[in-house]
Amino acid sequence: MTASGRGPRERMVFSAAQLIRRDGVEATGMRDVAAHAGAPRGSLQHYFPGGKEQLVGEALQWAGRYAADRVARFLRGMDRPAPSGLFTAMVRQWTDEYEASGFAAGCPVAAATVDCAESSETTRKAAADAFAAWTRPVAAALVGMGVPEARSEPLATVMISSLEGAILIARAERDVRALTTVARELGPLLDAAVPGD
Amino acid sequence: MTASGRGPRERMVFSAAQLIRRDGVEATGMRDVAAHAGAPRGSLQHYFPGGKEQLVGEALQWAGRYAADRVARFLRGMDRPAPSGLFTAMVRQWTDEYEASGFAAGCPVAAATVDCAESSETTRKAAADAFAAWTRPVAAALVGMGVPEARSEPLATVMISSLEGAILIARAERDVRALTTVARELGPLLDAAVPGD
DNA sequence: CCCGCATCATGACAGCCGTCATAGAGTCGG
DNA sequence: CCGACTCTATGACGGCTGTCATGATGCGGG
Numbered sequence A, B: 001m002t003a004s005g006r007g008p009r010e011r012m013v014f015s016a017a018q019l020i021r022r023d024g025v026e027a028t029g030m031r032d033v034a035a036h037a038g039a040p041r042g043s044l045q046h047y048f049p050g051g052k053e054q055l056v057g058e059a060l061q062w063a064g065r066y067a068a069d070r071v072a073r074f075l076r077g078m079d080r081p082a083p084s085g086l087f088t089a090m091v092r093q094w095t096d097e098y099e100a101s102g103f104a105a106g107c108p109v110a111a112a113t114v115d116c117a118e119s120s121e122t123t124r125k126a127a128a129d130a131f132a133a134w135t136r137p138v139a140a141a142l143v144g145m146g147v148p149e150a151r152s153e154p155l156a157t158v159m160i161s162s163l164e165g166a167i168l169i170a171r172a173e174r175d176v177r178a179l180t181t182v183a184r185e186l187g188p189l190l191d192a193a194v195p196g197d
Numbered sequence C: 001c002c003c004g005c006a007t008c009a010t011g012a013c014a015g016c017c018g019t020c021a022t023a024g025a026g027t028c029g030g
Numbered sequence D: 001c002c003g004a005c006t007c008t009a010t011g012a013c014g015g016c017t018g019t020c021a022t023g024a025t026g027c028g029g030g
Helices: A008-023 A030-037 A042-047 A051-076 A083-101 A108-116 A121-144 A149-173 A177-191 B008-023 B030-036 B042-047 B051-076 B083-101 B108-116 B121-144 B149-173 B177-191
Strands: none
Touching (some): A008 A030, A008 A051, A008 A108, A030 A051, A051 A083, A051 A108, A051 A121, A083 A121, A083 A149, A083 A177, A108 A121, A108 A149, A108 B108, A108 B149, A149 B121, A149 B149, A149 B177, A177 B149, A177 B177, B008 B030, B008 B042, B008 B051, B008 B108, B030 B051, B051 B083, B051 B108, B051 B121, B083 B149, B083 B177, B108 B149
């Protein structure tokens, strides 16, 4: 979550995602995004003629892709893949960030949902797509671990729901307790979905 | 969640919570709150000399108390109390609202956490207190159902985390799927925490 | 009566917002 | 050289924000 893309355009999308997950969509100004990306203000209307809505939409799309890529990376890094192991890795990404850099930021998709679900239909849709882009590889990974097809998507939803909620609580409490708790409590449930193992 | 208190002051706190859970903290203006409560604008600075921060803080406090009261009410309405039953009731409150009135609003505490966790320390603290005021009666209820003391608080955290996350996803997707899924999948796990039953 | 106080009302303030208009650079192909 | 273009730069606009100052009410008690 540190590297920034090459062109000014990608940098602005990345910066938007960073600022949104820290301050929310409403509190994130276009000028702030340009400044954070080290990009000229005039580039905003050039690259994003659709205005803030377009920028936020692309930031969410980026976030969805990023989350999906992380899932793929977690899988590659596991020699004995188990559902609980994947969930632990997903949770650990957040505990690591919080313990290393503080509780400044949460999930950009959650922020967009809270701020825009009712006010902007296109942003709401972008958030839904981001959640879908994240859920899909998680469910596929569960199937790859032996979870029956029919249970894979519900379990992926459980994983992402509890992770998102735990992120909220952790940020409010400034304590990773909620995150470590859901990882520990849900592990057995997830592994029990693999039949005969 | 429909009734409004008697005095203008209580009505404004209530209205603030309603608007915050719909549009987020940042997008909710003080003037909007007064208008929504049918209260004069001049009353804001009279009842809330601490400004917006105070108003938001009291709205979160109200939300925490409200959630705790609901838990108590769910308990009274159950003849054969089981952890899964409590969780189902908590989830159903949201599915009922969403199916009856649409997906306009989420949880005010989540909204405040997303919007203010980094920008306002006092609001962040108020959100943490609200989560605590909610978690406490849930954990106590679990103990009353036979869940060992040591597991009650972690399980309550799991319940609230997954509920909060599912609310987010449901609102983004405009579909209660995530909510019904977490209720169904987590039920057995919760009931299994009651030893010898 | 009238003082004092709680409440309400209104307008002004500085500041930020997203957006747009306009125009200046740089660069590449002809 | 020159037009065409991508990109940058800057200033203005109307609108909204939270906050404050000031003043007008209403109303109960001395």
